[in-house]
Amino acid sequence: MTIRKIAELLEAKVILGEDKLDMEVDMAFSSDMMSDVLAYVHGRTLLLTGLVNEHVIRTAEMVDMECIVFVRDKQPTQEIIDMARENDMVLMTTWHTLYCTSGILYSNGLTGVGRRK
Amino acid sequence: MPLIAEVFEVKKDDFVSAGEVSAKIKRTLKKLGVDSAVLRRISVCSYEVELNLVIHSLGGTIDFSVDQDGVTLLVKDCGPGIPDLNLAMREGWSTAPESVRTMGFGAGMGLPNMKRNADEFDIQSTVGVGTEILMKFHLK
Numbered sequence: 130m131t132i133r134k135i136a137e138l139l140e141a142k143v144i145l146g147e148d149k150l151d152m153e154v155d156m157a158f159s160s161d162m163m164s165d166v167l168a169y170v171h172g173r174t175l176l177l178t179g180l181v182n183e184h185v186i187r188t189a190e191m192v193d194m195e196c197i198v199f200v201r202d203k204q205p206t207q208e209i210i211d212m213a214r215e216n217d218m219v220l221m222t223t224w225h226t227l228y229c230t231s232g233i234l235y236s237n238g239l240t241g242v243g244r245r246k
Numbered sequence: 247m248p249l250i251a252e253v254f255e256v257k258k259d260d261f262v263s264a265g266e267v268s269a270k271i272k273r274t275l276k277k278l279g280v281d282s283a284v285l286r287r288i289s290v291c292s293y294e295v296e297l298n299l300v301i302h303s304l305g306g307t308i309d310f311s312v313d314q315d316g317v318t319l320l321v322k323d324c325g326p327g328i329p330d331l332n333l334a335m336r337e338g339w340s341t342a343p344e345s346v347r348t349m350g351f352g353a354g355m356g357l358p359n360m361k362r363n364a365d366e367f368d369i370q371s372t373v374g375v376g377t378e379i380l381m382k383f384h385l386k
C-alpha cells in the first residue's frame with residue numbers, strides 16, 4: 130500500500146516527506162514499546178505509535194522503517210522532525226486512536242508483521 | 247588484523263545521546279557494504295545493548311570491531327551486575343522503572359532480542375562487578 134493511500138485512509142496530516150508519498154509498505158506494526166518494534170519488525174513496515182520522542186526515530190532507523198504514523202494527534206517536536214529528516218523518513222499524525230488506526234488499515238488490506246521470525 | 251576497531255563509551259542515564267553509538271556503527275557498516283539483513287540484526291543488538299547500558303548499568307563501553315570473519319560487539323560495564331541471568335534472559339522480565347517505560351523501553355525484550363539476532367551470544371555477569379556481553383555476526 131502506498132503512503133499516500135495510508136494518509137488518505139487515516140485522514141492524516143503529513144509532517145515530513147511529502148515527496149515520498151508514492152513509496153510503498155507491505156505491512157504495519159503498532160506499538161508504544163520500542164523493544165517490541167525491534168523484536169518484530171522486518172521488511173518494509175509502517176510504524177503506528179502513540180509514543181513521541183527521539184527514541185522512536187532511532188528505533189525506526191535501526192530496523193530501516195521509513196514511515197511513522199503518530200496516533201491520537203500527537204505532534205513531534207522540531208528536534209524529532211529534524212532527526213527523521215536526516216534519515217529520509219515520512220512522518221504523519223492522525224486524530225484516530227491506535228486501535229482505530231490499526232483497524233482502518235487492516236480492513237483495507239494492510240496486514241501485520243505476522244509470526245516472529 | 248581488524249579492519250575497524252573502535253571503543254565507544256556509554257554513560258548511565260544519558261537518554262539524550264542514547265542510540266548515537268548504534269547509529270554510528272550502522273553508518274560505518276553500511277559504508278562497508280554489509281548486507282542489509284545482517285546490518286539490521288547488528289543494529290538491533292547494538293541499540294538494545296546500548297540502551298541497557300544507559301538504563302541499567304553504571305556506565306560502560308562498546309568495543310566494535312570488524313575483521314574478515316565478521317563483526318564483533320564486546321560490551322562491558324562497571325556494575326551493578328545481574329543477579330539472575332536466567333530471569334534476565336526471559337522475554338517480558340524487566341526491572342526498568344515506570345519513568346523508563348514511558349519512554350518506550352522496559353518491555354523485557356532486549357536481551358532475548360540480542361540472543362536471537364546475534365550469530366554468537368555470550369553473557370557473563372557478577373553482582374558488584376559488572377556485566378560483559380559478547381556478540382558476533384558472520385559476514386558472508
Ligand SMILES: Nc1ncnc2c1ncn2[C@@H]1O[C@H](COP(=O)(O)OP(=O)(O)OP(=O)(O)O)[C@@H](O)[C@H]1O
Binds near residue numbers: 303352356358
Ligand atoms: N547492563 C546491565 N546491567 C545490569 N542489569 C541489566 C543490564 N542489562 C540488563 N539488565 C537487567 O536485565 C533485565 C532484562 O533486560 P532486557 O534488555 O531484556 O529488558 P529491559 O531493558 O528491561 O527492557 P527492554 O530491553 O525491552 O527495553 C533488565 O530489566 C535489568 O534488570
Ligand SMILES: [Mg+2]
Binds near residue numbers: 294298355356
Ligand atoms: Mg533492554
